Amino acid sequence: MNFPAIFNVLGALLIFIGSTMLLPLACALIYNDGDALSLAIAMGVTVGIGLPLWWSYRKYRDLTLKDGLFIVTFGWILVSSVSAIPFMIHGTIPSFTDAFFEMMSGYTTTGATILDDIEAVPHGLLFWRSTTHLIGGMGFIMVTIIILPLLGIGGMQLYKAEADPGQVITGEKFLPRVKQTAVWLWGIYLALILIQSLLLLLAGMPLFDSLCHAFGTVSTSGYSTKNSSIGYYNSAWIDWITVIFMFLGGMTFMMHYHILKKDWEPVRENTEIRWYIGFVVFLSLLTALILWITGSYSGIFDSIRYATFQVVSILTTTGFTTADYELWPQSAQMLIMIACMIGASAGSTTSGIKVVHYEIICKYLYATGRKFLQPLAVVPIKINQKNADPSVVTLAISYFILNIFMIFVGSAILTLIDGMDFYSAISAVIAALFNIGPGFGEIGPAHTYSHISAAGKWFLSFNMLTGRLEMFTVMVMFYPSFWKK
Amino acid sequence: MNFPAIFNVLGALLIFIGSTMLLPLACALIYNDGDALSLAIAMGVTVGIGLPLWWSYRKYRDLTLKDGLFIVTFGWILVSSVSAIPFMIHGTIPSFTDAFFEMMSGYTTTGATILDDIEAVPHGLLFWRSTTHLIGGMGFIMVTIIILPLLGIGGMQLYKAEADPGQVITGEKFLPRVKQTAVWLWGIYLALILIQSLLLLLAGMPLFDSLCHAFGTVSTSGYSTKNSSIGYYNSAWIDWITVIFMFLGGMTFMMHYHILKKDWEPVRENTEIRWYIGFVVFLSLLTALILWITGSYSGIFDSIRYATFQVVSILTTTGFTTADYELWPQSAQMLIMIACMIGASAGSTTSGIKVVHYEIICKYLYATGRKFLQPLAVVPIKINQKNADPSVVTLAISYFILNIFMIFVGSAILTLIDGMDFYSAISAVIAALFNIGPGFGEIGPAHTYSHISAAGKWFLSFNMLTGRLEMFTVMVMFYPSFWKK
Numbered sequence A, B: 001m002n003f004p005a006i007f008n009v010l011g012a013l014l015i016f017i018g019s020t021m022l023l024p025l026a027c028a029l030i031y032n033d034g035d036a037l038s039l040a041i042a043m044g045v046t047v048g049i050g051l052p053l054w055w056s057y058r059k060y061r062d063l064t065l066k067d068g069l070f071i072v073t074f075g076w077i078l079v080s081s082v083s084a085i086p087f088m089i090h091g092t093i094p095s096f097t098d099a100f101f102e103m104m105s106g107y108t109t110t111g112a113t114i115l116d117d118i119e120a121v122p123h124g125l126l127f128w129r130s131t132t133h134l135i136g137g138m139g140f141i142m143v144t145i146i147i148l149p150l151l152g153i154g155g156m157q158l159y160k161a162e163a164d165p166g167q168v169i170t171g172e173k174f175l176p177r178v179k180q181t182a183v184w185l186w187g188i189y190l191a192l193i194l195i196q197s198l199l200l201l202l203a204g205m206p207l208f209d210s211l212c213h214a215f216g217t218v219s220t221s222g223y224s225t226k227n228s229s230i231g232y233y234n235s236a237w238i239d240w241i242t243v244i245f246m247f248l249g250g251m252t253f254m255m256h257y258h259i260l261k262k263d264w265e266p267v268r269e270n271t272e273i274r275w276y277i278g279f280v281v282f283l284s285l286l287t288a289l290i291l292w293i294t295g296s297y298s299g300i301f302d303s304i305r306y307a308t309f310q311v312v313s314i315l316t317t318t319g320f321t322t323a324d325y326e327l328w329p330q331s332a333q334m335l336i337m338i339a340c341m342i343g344a345s346a347g348s349t350t351s352g353i354k355v356v357h358y359e360i361i362c363k364y365l366y367a368t369g370r371k372f373l374q375p376l377a378v379v380p381i382k383i384n385q386k387n388a389d390p391s392v393v394t395l396a397i398s399y400f401i402l403n404i405f406m407i408f409v410g411s412a413i414l415t416l417i418d419g420m421d422f423y424s425a426i427s428a429v430i431a432a433l434f435n436i437g438p439g440f441g442e443i444g445p446a447h448t449y450s451h452i453s454a455a456g457k458w459f460l461s462f463n464m465l466t467g468r469l470e471m472f473t474v475m476v477m478f479y480p481s482f483w484k485k
């Protein structure tokens, strides 16, 4: 490991995070809720550590793949730690465990909160809390689409596959120059947030709330400024605007780029988007039908509205709520549970198993069945109209199975260290690992994560990070060979 | 499909099933509980249909692979249907849905019951109920180890792999002549049942109960003659005898053969047996530790006794109970849930995902991780000290993933057609699909399946059959190409 070069990068990261604290600081000064000082101190500390670190090691370069993986994993932990400072100084969240959990939940775009009364938090800190989503969502896209492929020539097929399965399969390059890619991605991301904020504002949501919710929507994260989330506004307009932007946040960002460029060939060829739309429509309509038939809502339109919101929110791993779905009929709850397991598109801000992996796995299973009947049959696995690379298939399968294992083993660990009932524990691990936020039982939409033990919170933080970095980045650190020269 | 030849085989099957009804008939005549007539009528009907069917089509031969798959699937359904007759005639189980469920549960070695008061059932019918386990357990071994490999030269790698992974991988043949294999397997199976019956008798269990429980143990099925299962006897001796024979029933039957022949080489080379023992010891001890520390039982020995019994019972998919594990601490329940997901050895009477598949999957995941760090690394997957055939790896993976899919989709269907709470539905699908029997919630050890709707019972019957025939046999029938010429 090239630690001097790593320190240099981490120093730069701290400077960046410290600078972003200017936003909530400005907000705190405007609203004057008494949280400005805590933000100013945190900013000073963060930049005060980052600046000398970056400067002292500025001459060190040449990061290897392993250094890159280490920076990504440890960077997320470091950033969450310093971001916790203002909450602890101000006293909103006095414990480091809780503040770290809240920030890790923010940066990993999980949106699981330990705050039992969000509305009591001053505006500056609330804005900072939502800003972590803004940074986390984009940070993840940058890491998977730009930084990791840059670092690992040959070794990062996973991330290339995540970024755009078509890229690996066809060898096609997405925008030759990295800087240009970054500018495009940031541009699309910020444009979506801006448009959503404006629409929410037009729909009657206050400016502050609009910004915070837009940060949490496009990044598919889910922190709200209200205790009852989007449900607080009780507005069909706001619900549908949020649905649309959650859906867009769950699309491969490459797709936005192609659509903007009127480059229809990759859009037409992309099969994941069809599966994604298919899952959204099928699960929303089936849930709506159940809600309508059982009379859970007064009519078919309200049934569609609440069902679609919750399905899209969970499918895109956003985690906003407009209803306590635990009061819904059991079959509707089961569909929400299934949505938890699916996720949205690869190369988006969403987490979870993701649609493209299901597409690959389903085609793989079909091929196995065909070979069972006709042993000599050659059944190719096609993604985006082209034969999939075997390494992409292997990664999709490994990723799915590893997630299932993590859920079972993780739930057992959680029941051991927390004493939570085991159904809730399974749900909590899924909600953390897939960066969803709300789940079922003790962490259902009507509850928060505040009652969980300190050990449980640390374990769930680990799951949020592992899930956000798509498993392998974190998991390979447990290989002895990772630490060898 | 060669239906005349299929009818011939199904006719022979009916004659066989009808003949086995002599056992419970003899039992009914001895105990004179008033169930002899119903058994005699059922026997007459079964043989009365089977005999002309077999005779009329006796000249038809040449079964294809597809015919074989059809016979196996449909045979199980036909046999369950005729076996339901005595229960319906006698009135113990008046509804065909319930009686069919009970018999399908018996033949698939599931042991899930709809009888709320087992002890009220007359002896003859009770013996018939347990005899279905005897037939089902051996029938499954015959199908997977003998009939299917015979039928499908080249196409049945799955079953060869199930029968003995070493066989496919090394090309080694298990006993050249099929008849000899059958004799050996029946011999081992019946010898185990006989020895267990004698030991149970010596431990103080009545002869009738001993036989019924031995039928349900070695076949890892789980029907008891008592409402509170093995727990009724409250005897440490009976518990430990049952544990040992459940464990032996969960071992590859090839292993018994090799051990009897003092052929130590395949035993030493077999890696699944080590993983199997590892899972048993690890899960039992961890559960015992939890039970002991939380004071669930009075001492460490009772904790080990109850923990080991339940872990082995669930791991081997037997489903006997000596305790209502739903009253245990949540972490212990979670371990039982994990045991549900693991299963025992391939080539045994057990169902579920099975240890060898986990062994293959874990090695596959490790290889994926290694390649992630060292893209050029060649990481072979070794089973039984030899490199595994890629087709065996593919089948292990497909089988695991298909099971997970079946659980999620199946639970959604079950909540839709039954209105059961969705946690119980997930558990019910797992308990049926993996042929375990008891689960959690509404189908926990303190409950039966009687309250489930008719549609729910049919759906769970389908799951029991699909699980018993290891998915692919049943699933391939949904391929249009299966029905083509």
Ligand SMILES: [K+]
Binding pocket: A109, A110, A111, A220, A221, A222, A317, A318, A319, A435, A436, A437
């Ligand atoms: K989220």
Ligand SMILES: [K+]
Binding pocket: B109, B110, B111, B220, B221, B222, B317, B318, B319, B435, B436, B437
């Ligand atoms: K069973």
